[in-house]
Amino acid sequence: QVQVVESGGDLVQAGGSLRLSCTASGLTFAEHPMAWFRRAPGKEREGVAAISANGRVADYADSVKGRFTISRDNAKRALYLQMNSLKEEDTGIYYCAVDGGRATHTKFILLHGVGTSGYWGQGTQVTVSS
Numbered sequence: 001q002v003q004v005v006e007s008g009g010d011l012v013q014a015g016g017s018l019r020l021s022c023t024a025s026g027l028t029f030a031e032h033p034m035a036w037f038r039r040a041p042g043k044e045r046e047g048v049a050a051i052s053a054n055g056r057v058a059d060y061a062d063s064v065k066g067r068f069t070i071s072r073d074n075a076k077r078a079l080y081l082q083m084n085s086l087k088e089e090d091t092g093i094y095y096c097a098v099d100g101g102r103a104t105h106t107k108f109i110l111l112h113g114v115g116t117s118g119y120w121g122q123g124t125q126v127t128v129s130s
Contacts, residue, residue, distance in 0.1 A: 002026035003026055004024045004098055004121035006123060007020070007124060008020040010126065011127045012086055012129070016086050016128075017085075017086065018126060019083070020036065020094055020096075020124060022079040022121060023077055024079070029074055029077040031053055032053055032098050032099050033050060033099040033102075033103075033106060034097065034099065035097045035099070036070060036095070038095065038126075039093050039123075040092035041092065045095070046061060048060070048061050048068065048070075049061070049068055049110075050106035050109040051079070052106055055071065058070050058071075058106060059109075061110065063089075064090075067084050067085045067086075068081060070082075088130055089128075090126060091127050092126060093125055093126075098119040099118050100115060100116075100117025100119070101115075
């Protein structure tokens with residue numbers, strides 16, 4: 001059984017930083033692209049950042065480029081999202097997702113999600129105050 005668990009969400013002031021973490025078990029972690037998504041209040045879910053299985057390729061939503069960094073440590077079965085220069089509009093529930101395939105392009109994941117064969121965590125709340 002695949003389990004995906006996020007952590008690290010918190011209340012932070014605008015301009016501050018936060019680091020989200022995600023672990024996934026029940027699958028061969030190093031074989032799957034992964035991503036972070038978020039859902040802001042009253043808005044649809046959007047892709048934030050995605051990373052290839054080997055960590056060499058990453059893509060970002062335009063709204064977070066230059067501020068957020070996605071990374072992974074396959075030895076630790078961990079995915080991270082370093083968020084700097086946070087803005088109020090970054091507020092939302094952040095979800096970690098594992099793509100069901102092994103070679104899905106990161107740009108495709110950002111636009112279309114991880115599909116019916118993918119896995120999602122329960123989400124972690126990030127609140128940025130002014």
